[in-house]
Amino acid sequence: MADDERLNPASAVSDKQVAELEKRIDDLKKEYILFFNGESKLPPEKKREDLERAVRKLVFSGAKTARMDMILQNLAQRFNLYNNLWLKKLSELEAGTSTIRKKKAAPPPPPKREKQSREIFVTLNDEETFEHFVAAYRDLLPGGGPSEKEREKLIESVKAKMLTNNLVEARIFVSKQHGKLSIKIKK
Secondary structure: OHHHHHHHHHHHHOOOHHHHHOOOHHHHHHHHHHHHHHOOOOOHHHHHHHHHHHHHHHHHHHHHHHHHHHHHHHHHHHHHHHHHHHHHHHHHHHHOOOOOOOOOOOOOOOOOOOOOOEEEEEEEEEEHHHHHHHHHEEEEEEOOOHHHHHHHHHHHHHHHHHHOOOOOOOEEEEEEEOOOEEEEOOO
């Protein structure tokens, strides 16, 4: 038994509960991805509702320490982000503004170098698609492209923009206009 568990047995239970909820969130995320890719016929609504209740119950039960309170708040925010994304996509499906697409075999190859604009498909589920984006960005940039630090910052900013707009997949248009690079993100 660890020293922390002997000093405060209640925190060990909370750590286990948090770890279990994190695993359930990840499992539910995988199930929704399968549903939205057309590999599953029904959305896992019952599991989402059960998980929503469990997260709410754990958050409102109160944490014994400030550390645990912060962990619980982060867990709740993570679940709420996914939950809002799933509910939005489901309502779009019901309204007919979105369709379930079968999972593509592979993302399209990087575009040819002759063009002054590029279209890149990216998905939060595949880090390699962001590498295609950076390659296209480098091709259009006169100085050979961003440094490693700038590259990470560029990828993180695109991911943040996608999460802000509840996009799991997007098309990014990188073009050179009037000597400057333009980046546009679309569904």
